[in-house]
Amino acid sequence: MGVAFGLLGPVAAWSAAGEPLPLGAPRHREVLGRLLVARGRVVTVDRLVTDLWEDEAPAAAVGAVRTFVAALRRSLEPGRPPREASRLLVTQGPGYVLRAGRDAVDAWRFEDAAQQAGTAAPQAAVALWDAALALWRGPALADFPSARWAAADRARLEALRLHAVERRADALLATGAAREAAVDLEAHVAAQPGREDGWVLLATALARSGRRADALETVRRARRALAGEPGAEPGPALARVEAQILKGSPAAEPAADAGIADGVWGRAAAAWERSVPARSRARLHATAGLLRDLAVTGADGLAEAREHRQDVVAAAEATGDAELTARIIGSYDVPAIWTRADDPESAGKLVRAAARAAAALAPGDTPALRARLLSVIAVESRGDAAADTPPAPTTAPPVLEAWRARAERSTEEAVRLARRLGDPTLLAFALNGAFMQSFGHCGNSTYREATGRELIRLAEDHQLPGHEVLGRLMRLQALAAQGDFATAEAEAEATDRLAAQHERPLASVFTSWFRALRTCETEGWTAARPLYARALAVTADCAMPGLARGAGALVALVPVLRAEHALPRSDDFDGLDAGPYQPWLEPLLLAGAGAADLARQALDRVPRPPHDLLQEALWCVLARSAQAVGHTGVLRRAVEELTAAQGELAGATSGLISFGPVAHHLLAAERALAARG
Incomplete structure (x- = not known):
């Protein structure tokens, strides 16, 4: 529509020519701000009344809201004919939605510019950070400093601004x-x-x-x-x-x-x-090695390595040389700790390429190379990345999918071959695959803690600093699940020291999350909240979308799931992108909004949670939803899955968040089942 909006300062709007639009009284601006914060989602009239009059709404509040909206429409679209429906501030169902593109709102442009700056080279990053910070006209939502509806967005945007100031300084230092x-x-x-x-x-x-x-x-x-x-x-x-x-x-x-x-x-x-001649195989080998080293240099290097890795593999396959292709694929032994793939489609392609290369090798001739390919299959099949069919609904009986069976067999053979060969680097890679395939069921933190200990000893004995960082992060996660925060903190400190010494900057992303989790468990949600804001800001620039997408929604769930029988308020997740976790959050949000029938329908079709670091947490989310709307099938399946983890903290094995003891969630689910006979 040519209208631009401002949240980074007082709420404002400008015409296509850049002229400020008259928004009227403070209540008019507040309605506009509230609709912008909703990020294209409908805000009901009742919700607007509650947010504008936090203590007690007057009898004429609903009529007043409609008057404010009508005035805003006249201000935002002065040339619209009187009886023509607004195309910008739209009535939809029981409320209103503001249809603004990402480039029309300064806060959203700031977020996009910050993301671009976070992956740019230092010189370019300085200019990008300058442009992002120039969008700020004052504190976010400055004219509503005490409004509860604005508190979460104000805090989030301010945390991003402070992070931007520091990353700009970091880029200046690099130049x-x-x-x-x-x-x-x-x-x-x-x-x-x-x-x-x-x-x-x-x-x-x-x-x-x-x-x-x-x-x-x-x-x-x-x-x-x-x-x-x-x-x-x-x-x-x-x-x-x-x-x-x-x-x-x-x-x-x-x-x-x-x-x-x-x-x-x-x-x-x-x-x-x-x-070195063009199109020579030596160039392929060198490129593959460079990408492997590039991936551990930080966010920029990781993003570049991920972008070009598939191309190098494709170029190797095009030569028709099976052994060359196998060496190119198997050379990428970059330690990996997060179980949700950054690019599931590419991960699936790499798994299939590695499987083809392994099948083409002569049996028994190249055991070390075969072990590397099998380790690639195990690592890249993390979560559901290599799934070739959609996961079955949660209500269906559990089955071992064919792709998971392949990944588990690959893991076992890779570890066996590496131990037989006595190659420490190969064993470290295979143990990374074993970690990724240790999520076939809930409650496996003891195995992962032991795997981390073995990897640390191996890395210390053979000078493998990258894999020592990986092993310590494995232990940190497993110990967090077990509630041993003192030992986990020692691993976090050791990780930070190693990361600084060996230039592994992305390790600090995970230790910052752990410290927020530990604070939440030991001091409570209020003390942890600013640490989570900081962790989210750091994660936004880490070039790991598999970790970053939906992380804000997971954090927003923490106080809800830690409270007994609590459900989210309808606006708790306004402005938050649930990302890949949307299918499992949807029933809970519907239950919280009072839409019990829709929540039950969503539970009927929701797929089982992925086999990853957050599976216990997502089962607890489903259990809470099923309790709220009386869905017996999901309750039974959640109890079956969570029983093996009853001695752990729900979600803490991720090192990111904790929903409290699994035992509490199990007890609530069992009581709900008993009540339904």
Whole structure:
């Protein structure tokens, strides 16, 4: 319609020519803000009344809301004929929906720009962060600072803004602009003294600017500031940067040899181009190795490696050389901890390519290569990524799907071959596959904890730092499921140290989530909430859509599922993308909205939860929905599945969230079944 909207500051609207549109009284702007926050979902008139008059609505509230909407329509579409229906602010069912595209709302443009900046090279990222931050005109939803309907979006957007400020500074540091970064960061930590990342970046910027004494004083200031902030305390990152400054390490000071290293890289690359013929197999081997190394460098590298890996495999298959193809596919032994594939379609293609390559190898001639291919099948068949048929409904009896049987057989043979060959690198890869295939049923944390311990010992003995990080994250997740948070925290600290030492930046994404989970279990939801906001902001830039999509909806479920018999309010999930978890959340949201018949219908068709780190959590969500609407079939199946995990915390094996003890959810489901006879 050519109308633009603003949430990053006072609620506003502009015409196609950029002229501010008169929105009328505060109540008119509040209705507009509330509809924008709903992100294209219908907001009922009753919901608008409740949100606008939080204490007690006047008798004429419904008529007032309709008057406000009519006034907004005149302001937003001044040229619309009187009897023509609005195409922008639309009446739909019992309420209204605002049809605005993503590029029409400043908050949504900010989110998209931030995502783009998070995957850009440093120089380009600085410009993108600048453009994103320039959209802010003041605090989000500034004219409604105390409105409960705005609280969640205001907090989320502010967390993203603070994260953007820090990532812009990080990009500046990467380009060598340490002095410019230091100036901006001084203002940032003054306004946000509770953000450890800001202090760490400031100390780093000062050190790289040659101001070592100021950098050390900043670390001391940070400790005092964090100690005085509720819910904040100095973490390992601050200790690491202090140690780096004291040692005078390259991480804290300008890298004098950076130009030399870049020059060597450039000369070597040029020599490679001159010396190695185009379309040679050596180029395929080198490209595959580069992609493997690129995948562990951070979000940018991971996204690039994922994009190009399939092309390299296709190029190898095109040669018709089965052994070459097998070596190209099997060379990608990048440690993987998250069980939902970032790109399920590509994962399925890789599994099928690996299976073809394994079948083409001569039996018994290349056991190590065969073990690598089988490990690829096991790792890439994570969750339901390799499923070639839709999962059966939850109400159907459990079956072992053919693709899962193949993945489990591949895992067993890969581990057996690797042990027989005595190859530590090969065994580490096979154990990663075993971890991915350990989710055939609920409650398997003891096995995963033992697998993590074995992987840690193997990695320490044979200098495999990437797999040591993986093993420690495996143990962290399993220990969290068992409620052993002290030992899990020790693994988180060890993970952070290893990640800093060996440049594995994505590991900190998982430790930040774990600390939010631990805080929720030990101090409660209120204390954990800001830590979850921070974890979500970090995850948004990690180039792992399999982890990031729907994560906000999982967090929103935490206080609901931890409360006995609670159901979500109809607007609890406004503006949240449930992503891949939508099928399992839908019945609960319908039950919370009072639509019991629709919830039962959704439970009739909902597929069984994927075999992944969140399966216990999703079974608990289904059990809660089934209790609310009396769906006996789903209740029985949930009890069957969850019984094996009754000694664990629901969802905590993910290292992300916990819905409390599985035993509590089981007891509630069993009582609901007993009540129905």
